[in-house]
Amino acid sequence: xxxxxxxxxxxxxxxxxxxxxxxxxxxxxxxxxxxxxxxxxxxxxxxxxxxxxxxxxxxxxxxxxxxxxxxxxxxxxxxxxxxxxxxxxxxxxxxxxxxxxxxxxxxxxxxxxxxxxxxxxxxxxxxxxxxxxxxxxxxxxxxxxxxxxxxxxxxxxxxxxxxxxxxxxxxxxxxxxxxxxxxxxxxxxxx
Numbered sequence: 001x002x003x004x005x006x007x008x009x010x011x012x013x014x015x016x017x018x019x020x021x022x023x024x025x026x027x028x029x030x031x032x033x034x035x036x037x038x039x040x041x042x043x044x045x046x047x048x049x050x051x052x053x054x055x056x057x058x059x060x061x062x063x064x065x066x067x068x069x070x071x072x073x074x075x076x077x078x079x080x081x082x083x084x085x086x087x088x089x090x091x092x093x094x095x096x097x098x099x100x101x102x103x104x105x106x107x108x109x110x111x112x113x114x115x116x117x118x119x120x121x122x123x124x125x126x127x128x129x130x131x132x133x134x135x136x137x138x139x140x141x142x143x144x145x146x147x148x149x150x151x152x153x154x155x156x157x158x159x160x161x162x163x164x165x166x167x168x169x170x171x172x173x174x175x176x177x178x179x180x181x182x183x184x185x186x187x188x189x190x191x
Contacts (some may be wrong), residue, residue: 011084012174013052015174016169016174017052017056017059018056019165020040020043020044020056020060020162021056021059021060021063022063023162023165024037024040024060024063024064025060025063025064025066025067026057027065027158028064028067028068028072029054029067029071029072030066031154032072032095034070034150034151034154035060035064036151036154036155036157036158036159037057037060037061037064037087037094037125037155038094038097038118038121038125038155038159039091039118039155039158039159039162040056040057040091040154041057041091041095041098041117041121041125041164042058042059042098042117042118042121042157042159043056043159043162043163043166044056044095044098044113045095045098045099045101045102045121046098046102046110046113046114050099050154053095053099054092054095056095057091057092057094057095057179058088058092060091060168061087061088061092063092065088068084069093073088079137079138082136082137083132083133083137083139086128086129086132086137087129089128090124090125090128090129091125093124093125093128094122094124094125094128095121096119097117097120097121097124098117098120098121099117099119101113101116101117102116102117109130114159114163114166116154118155118159122152122155126143126148126151129143130143161171166177
């Protein structure tokens with residue numbers, strides 16, 4: 001499926017990408033260490049180009065770190081910085097997994113593609129962080145069922161909100177819809 005051609009202004013794409021990063025930064029102030037990176041990974045994997053998806057993931061993580069250390073006063077310790085790096089890598093891997101899931105499930109409805117991307121990205125993201133906790137940085141208490149369930153709910157609710165925002169962005173013309181099946185799960189930001 002190719003991109004549709006359109007006469008959309010060049011500023012739409014950076015505005016959309018910037019809006020996603022700004023939302024991530026705002027959510028960091030609310031959720032701190034539980035920023036819903038999986039939700040952003042899924043939206044990044046299903047809306048922008050592959051390059052833009054990586055941009056959204058990296059920029060969202062950088063915004064999270066800037067807000068965390070600058071405004072929320074995360075401690076400047078080796079362990080804290082290492083956890084920040086681990087979260088960034090896990091978010092990037094989650095984006096790759098979400099992209100892979102969407103690409104492999106093209107025959108399914110876009111909503112099912114997004115659901116599969118969400119489940120697979122969440123499992124990989126949490127598993128990667130758990131592996132880091134067990135092998136190097138400690139903090140396995142943060143993976144209690146009640147905490148992981150809370151992280152899952154935060155990511156699911158955020159994904160629904162971002163899904164709605166993507167729908168709205170498609171209606172007002174900030175993002176272009178791909179040819180073929182059309183839903184917010186297949187909206188692409190124009191290159």
